[in-house]
Amino acid sequence: xxxLSKAETKKVYKVAGFNGDFDGVTRRLLELxxxxxxxxxxxxxxxxxxxxxxxxxxYILSVRASLLDRVxxxx
Amino acid sequence: xxxxxxxxxxxxxxxxLFNSLTHSNEHVGNWHGVxxxxxxxVFSFGGEEFSLIDTPGIYSLCPLSFEEEVSVKTIFxxxxxxxxxICDENNLQRNLYLSLCLLEKxxxxxxxxxxxxxxxxxxxxYAKLEKLLGVSVVGINAEKKINxxxxxxxxxxxSKRAKLxxxxxxxxxxxxxxxxxxxxxxxxxxxAYERDExxxxxxxxxxxxxxxxxxxxxxxxxxxEFRFDFIDQILKKCAVRSSQVYGQSKxxxxxxxxxxxxxxxxxxxxxxFYLTFFSLGQFLSDCxxxxxxxxxxxILQLIENSFGRSWIFDLFNVAIFGGVxxxxxxxxxxxxxxxxxxxxxxxxxxxxxxxxxxxxxxxIGLSGKSVYTLLMGFGCSTTAIMTARNMDDKNAxxxxxxxxxxxxxxxxxxxxTVIGGAFFGGNNIFCIIGLYxxxxxxxxxxxxxxxxxxxxxxxxxxILEFPPYRLSSPKRVANILWKNVKNFLVxxxxxxxxxxxxxxxxxSFSFSFKYVAEDGGMSMLESFGRVLAPLFAPLGFGNWAIxxxxxxxxxxxxxxxxSIAMFNGxxxxxxxxxxxxxxxxxxxxxxxxxxxxxxxxxFCLLYTPCIASISMLLQEVGTKWTILSIAIQLxxxxxxxxxxxxxAFAFEVFGFAKPFVTLVTVCVIVVxxxxxxxxxxxxxxAYDCSQCDKNCRKKK
Numbered sequence: 012x013x014x015l016s017k018a019e020t021k022k023v024y025k026v027a028g029f030n031g032d033f034d035g036v037t038r039r040l041l042e043l044x045x046x047x048x049x050x051x052x053x054x055x056x057x058x059x060x061x062x063x064x065x066x067x068x069x070y071i072l073s074v075r076a077s078l079l080d081r082v083x084x085x086x
Numbered sequence: 087x088x089x090x091x092x093x094x095x096x097x098x099x100x101x102x103l104f105n106s107l108t109h110s111n112e113h114v115g116n117w118h119g120v121x122x123x124x125x126x127x128v129f130s131f132g133g134e135e136f137s138l139i140d141t142p143g144i145y146s147l148c149p150l151s152f153e154e155e156v157s158v159k160t161i162f163x164x165x166x167x168x169x170x171x172i173c174d175e176n177n178l179q180r181n182l183y184l185s186l187c188l189l190e191k192x193x194x195x196x197x198x199x200x201x202x203x204x205x206x207x208x209x210x211x212y213a214k215l216e217k218l219l220g221v222s223v224v225g226i227n228a229e230k231k232i233n234x235x236x237x238x239x240x241x242x243x244x245s246k247r248a249k250l251x252x253x254x255x256x257x258x259x260x261x262x263x264x265x266x267x268x269x270x271x272x273x274x275x276x277x278a279y280e281r282d283e284x285x286x287x288x289x290x291x292x293x294x295x296x297x298x299x300x301x302x303x304x305x306x307x308x309x310x311e312f313r314f315d316f317i318d319q320i321l322k323k324c325a326v327r328s329s330q331v332y333g334q335s336k337x338x339x340x341x342x343x344x345x346x347x348x349x350x351x352x353x354x355x356x357x358x359f360y361l362t363f364f365s366l367g368q369f370l371s372d373c374x375x376x377x378x379x380x381x382x383x384x385i386l387q388l389i390e391n392s393f394g395r396s397w398i399f400d401l402f403n404v405a406i407f408g409g410v411x412x413x414x415x416x417x418x419x420x421x422x423x424x425x426x427x428x429x430x431x432x433x434x435x436x437x438x439x440x441x442x443x444x445x446x447x448x449x450i451g452l453s454g455k456s457v458y459t460l461l462m463g464f465g466c467s468t469t470a471i472m473t474a475r476n477m478d479d480k481n482a483x484x485x486x487x488x489x490x491x492x493x494x495x496x497x498x499x500x501x502x503t504v505i506g507g508a509f510f511g512g513n514n515i516f517c518i519i520g521l522y523x524x525x526x527x528x529x530x531x532x533x534x535x536x537x538x539x540x541x542x543x544x545x546x547x548x549i550l551e552f553p554p555y556r557l558s559s560p561k562r563v564a565n566i567l568w569k570n571v572k573n574f575l576v577x578x579x580x581x582x583x584x585x586x587x588x589x590x591x592x593x594s595f596s597f598s599f600k601y602v603a604e605d606g607g608m609s610m611l612e613s614f615g616r617v618l619a620p621l622f623a624p625l626g627f628g629n630w631a632i633x634x635x636x637x638x639x640x641x642x643x644x645x646x647x648x649s650i651a652m653f654n655g656x657x658x659x660x661x662x663x664x665x666x667x668x669x670x671x672x673x674x675x676x677x678x679x680x681x682x683x684x685x686x687x688x689f690c691l692l693y694t695p696c697i698a699s700i701s702m703l704l705q706e707v708g709t710k711w712t713i714l715s716i717a718i719q720l721x722x723x724x725x726x727x728x729x730x731x732x733x734a735f736a737f738e739v740f741g742f743a744k745p746f747v748t749l750v751t752v753c754v755i756v757v758x759x760x761x762x763x764x765x766x767x768x769x770x771x772a773y774d775c776s777q778c779d780k781n782c783r784k785k786k
Contacts (some may be wrong), residue, residue, distance in 0.1 A: 033281060033306045036547045041310035042145045042178055043549065054334070058344045059269050062444040062454070062548065070177050070642060071333035071552035074440045075448070078547060 016063065016079040020053045024084035031081050044068040045082055087128070087135045089164060090241060093188065094172035095181050096143030096555055099200040103172055103228035104140040106598060107238075111565050112140070113469075115431035122153040122475040124160055131238040139164075142475075145180070146187045150281045150547065151478035160748050161193070162288065164495070167240055170172040172198045172228070174205040174705035176332045176554075178325065182317045189221065189248035190276050196222045196240045202229070203554070207330050212496040214324035220249040252312040258301030267291055278306040328786035338438070347442045354435075356519070358426040362419055363503065363518055367693045370418030375661065378415060391665075396596065397601050408656045410582050413500055415573055416644070418632050420496045424570040427465050436461075437550055444548055450530055451537030453477060456486045460529070460736070463493025464522075468698040471706055482543040484707045485536050489694040490716045491703075492529035494522050497643035500661075501690050504647050508665035517684070519543035528692060528722055538592065582648060585641045589649050590747065625689060625724070626682030626731040631674045642696050650675050680768070681738055694722035748753035 012027050026049045029037055044067050045051070054064040054071060063079055065072045089427055094100045101114045101121050108127035125140040141160050142153035149155040163167070171188055172502040175182035177200070180683040188195050197219070199210060216223040220242040226233045253272065256279060262270040269289060277285045278297045279421070286294045308359040321327070340346055361367060388400050430436060436458055444454030455476055462470035470490045477483040482605050494502075502521060506514045537543060558566075594603040602609050615630030618637075621630045639646035649665065654667040667673045677683045703712040736745035 019488070022693055023592075029307060033304065035148065037547060038148055038280060038306050038310075039547065040151055041147075041306055042180075042183060043551075044314065046311045046314050047307070048295065055338070055342055055522065057441065057445045058347075059445045060440055064342070064552070066235075067333070068179050069331055071331060071754070072442070073437070073454075073548070073550045075548040076551065080571060085414065086323060 012085045014080045014082050015051065015053070015065070015082040015084050016076040018053050018084055019052075022049065022086065023050055023052050024086055026082060027085045028083045029081055030083060036078060037081055040074075040078065040082065043072060051082075051084060062085055087137050088241075089137045089139060091160060091164060091169045091173065092138060092140045093161065093169050093184070093185055094143060095174065095177070097551065098143065098172045098174040099202060099228040099476070100143065100172050101140055103170070103198065103200070103226070104138060104329045106228055106234060108138055111569055114562075115436070115451070122472055122766060123156060132242050134242065136241065137603055146184060146280075147191060147285075148280055149284070151476055151477040152480075152483060153433050156475075158482065161188070161191070165191075165193070167194070169193050169246075170194045170202050170237065170241075171195050175201050175210065175684060176203060177201050177551075178208045178210065178321065179314065179317050183313055185219075186316065188312050189250060190253065191273055194245035195248075196224065196237065198228075198237050199223065199225050199228050201225060201232075203752075205328070205330075207328050207332050208321070208325045209328075209675045210325045215320065218249075218320040218324060218359070238267050250647065251315070252316050254308070255312065257302075258300055258384060260296065265293075265296045265300060268743075270599045275301075277633045279309040283717060333434075335397050335552050335555050337555060341435070341438055342441065345357065347438075351439060351442060354430075358423070359519065359522070360429075360515070362422045363427065363499065364515060367419040367422050371661070373413050374418055375415035376697065378411045382411060385505070397603070400594070400603060401590060402652075404652050404655060405586045406583065409586040409590075409652045411580060412651045412656065412661060413644040414506075414578055415661060416500045416503070417571065419499050419503075420431065420574055421567060421570045423499070424465050425494050425566055426455050427461065428562075429558055429567045430461070432556060432562065434553040434555045437552050440548075440550055441552075448548070450485060450533040451541070451543040452482055452489075452533055455548065455550065456482070458491075459486050459490060460493050460526075461493060462625060463490040463494055467491050467493065467695050468494045468702045471699060471702045474706065479543050479546055481541045484711055485533055485541050485543065485701060487706050488536070488711065488718075489533055491715070491719060492525045492532070492692065493700055494525045494691055495643065496693075498690060500644055500647040503685060504650070504661050504664050505677070505683060506687055507661070508668050509677070509680050517687070522740065523688055524688065524726075527693055528726070532718060532722070544670065546707055577642065578644075582645060583659040585638060585645050586648055589629070589634070589638050589645070590652055593631075593653065595743075623729040624731075626679070626685040626735065627689075629675060634685065636693065640694060640697060643690070643696075679735065679738055681731050681734035684734050685727045688730050689723045689727040692726060694723075 014030065015024070018024055023034055028047060029040075029045075033039065043085040049068065051052055054066050056063050061076050063074055063076055065074055065079075087597050092100050092104055097712045101112050104110060104125065104127070105114065108129045112125055113121075121140060121142045123142065126136055130136065138161065144154045144157045147158050147161065149158045160539055169188060171185050173185065185195065185197055189363055197215075199212065200352055211223065212223045212225045222243065224237045224239055224240055253276070256275050258275055258278065267273050267290075268290065274289075278301050281298055283294055286292075291297070298305075335661050340709070341350055342507040348441070351734045373376050386399070386403055386407065389399050393399055394642060430537055431642040439457050439461070440454035442454075443457045447454055447456055456474075458476070459470050459473045470493070471487045474483050474486040474490070477486055502518045503514070506517045510517045533606060589611065593609045594601060596602045596607055597610055597613065598711040600607065611634045612630055618633045619630045622633055631650075635653065636648050638649045650668065654664065655674075656667060668675055668677050670676060677686065700716070702714060703715060707715075733745065733749065
């Protein structure tokens with residue numbers, strides 16, 4: 012299991028769980044569709060890999076890498 | 087009158103529907119967070135009047151940013167109102183998530199599914215969805231006004247109770263009456279699962295620890311999965327999904343490419359500026375100028391025949407046709423700039439720009455989302471300041487709002503074109519681009535300083551949805567053009583005419599109210615300007631009339647040029663005449679050298695914004711930060727103008743080589759001193775790195 016910020020680009024993973032506090036930011040990630048068992052894919056990253064483009068539930072989302080540390084995924 | 091709330095996810099089409107239902111022309115865009123405050127307007131249907139309230143976009147009833155708080159507060163404050171919940175058909179799962187939140191609250195909801203694209207990602211059987219959810223569901227196209235009658239009809243129907251079976255599975259392990267202080271209901275339990283402290287604070291329950299301890303530890307996750315499972319179940323029964331990914335485009339391979347993204351962005355922005363200030367913009371401006379002269383001649387002739395060459399003739403000739411007419415001739419350029427910015431907004435490229443800039447802006451305590459506010463600042467600072475509300479950290483919001491005035495707004499276009507054009511001719515484009523870049527650089531430096539000192543931001547939760555690329559409709563283009571033409575004409579007709587008359591009176595009459603324009607006596611404005619002028623002498627423009635024009639520019643920046651036209655006695659709406667006049671030593675306003683012109687332009691770029699922007703800053707960030715902002719602006723404008731004037735003056739006097747070598751030497755010395763100080767600081771650090779919580783270079 013790795014955090015989503017360490018995931019390889021273009022590879023499909025499944026959400027396995029969440030790290031850290033269940034605060035407002037985690038709640039927002041949940042509202043946007045990150046849930047256990049859900050497929051996710053890193054489509055692209057920014058130049059410094061601080062922002063990720065994620066394909067989730069059929070739409071594209073850009074998320075700061077530090078927030079994706081909270082999402083645990085497995086291949 | 088019945089109140090109806092318009093609620094939905096960001097970029098679902100709420101304001102488009104608001105415009106269609108109320109025949110309004112509110113600002114829309116293909117971008118998250120265009121609407122940042124409630125808007126209210128009335129429409130009638132079936133013999134009843136409805137007051138429709140458009141709210142900023144939300145994902146749930148747990149707000150994260152300031153504009154989301156506005157929406158959620160409205161929903162809670164107006165509980166008995168009907169709600170139109172607009173959902174984007176392309177992203178139905180996530181949009182229905184908000185619908186469930188509203189239904190759980192017991193809101194009286196009509197779901198309007200907006201079919202934005204011809205080939206939507208979901209194809210929905212609305213009748214089935216209505217049956218499964220238990221509330222009215224209507225398929226509409228907000229932009230093309232399709233099926234809006236059905237939507238209005240459903241507003242007249244009685245409320246329906248939704249069926250949400252998953253709520254039965256929520257459990258509370260403690261004593262409900264004690265823990266919830268006698269206020270328990272089903273919605274409180276949902277909020278306990280969401281761990282929404284702001285909600286409990288609002289209803290007056292202070293001790294949330296006990297409540298949160300009596301729901302599962304991962305309650306947020308549990309509730310979210312219940313909701314999405316339920317949505318998946320109902321969509322399986324009533325919708326067909328295509329394999330398309332919403333927001334993905336082949337253009338992104340170039341526009342988001344690590345190495346091409348910035349050059350492409352700069353290319354697009356340069357193209358916009360070139361078309362606005364030169365080529366097309368210049369051509370249209372010249373045409374309008376000629377037209378205004380043609381129209382003004384017979385009117386002036388009539389006034390001259392009636393009143394002779396008296397002060398009345400001067401008032402119309404100099405203050406109205408000379409001053410205001412000149413600024414009016416910039417109408418095409420200003421409208422063009424707003425037009426291009428709107429095209430950018432509609433295209434879906436804004437979200438991509440936010441993504442590209444997140445790396446850089448994150449370093450100075452801002453978010454990629456700040457780019458939207460800052461780009462809007464190129465149009466109008468006043469409206470841009472308000473968009474800073476889409477930040478979710480208070481300090482980042484204040485910082486973003488404070489930086490807006492450094493973005494060179496459209497009102498400064500006449501100053502750059504007329505004054506810069508006089509001295510730099512065809513090369514003025516480099517001067518203008520240089521000024522825009524200088525504004526951005528100063529804004530970045532100030533943001534960094536604020537972030538290191540009084541406005542340290544916590545880490546921003548940058549989460550942004552990517553919309554698909556779309557083209558603006560011809561109707562929307564026409565709306566943008568008309569709206570900006572109207573706004574500009576109203577501004578010219580009200581603020582600028584009155585301000586020009588005031589300046590004309592102050593510059594034509596003495597304190598004893600004697601008309602001094604002809605006999606060369608000292609006017610009221612001249613007396614006042616001469617007191618302040620010595621302050622500006624070190625900047626290269628210690629002329630009383632220039633100082634007076636800068637003071638007049640506090641009302642609106644366009645007034646700077648119109649007052650220059652007045653002082654120099656320009657009696658036609660011709661920018662070329664003003665440009666020529668500032669080169670003549672015999673003119674009231676005359677610039678002696680290129681150095682003083684550059685210094686003046688830098689001062690105009692950076693000094694206090696117009697009154698409208700200041701009042702918006704007061705509203706958004708409060709008195710303390712507004713005063714600090716004005717102080718920083720005046721300080722930056724003065725210091726930078728002084729430095730730039732002296733550097734440019736040295737180049738003019740001593741040629742290129744000597745000042746260049748001196749400048750490079752000074753830069754090298756400054757960098758060396760900073761480097762040595764940092765080395766010494768890190769070398770003498772008294773802390774044990776393993777115990778120190780400071781994030782210093784040594785620790786890294």
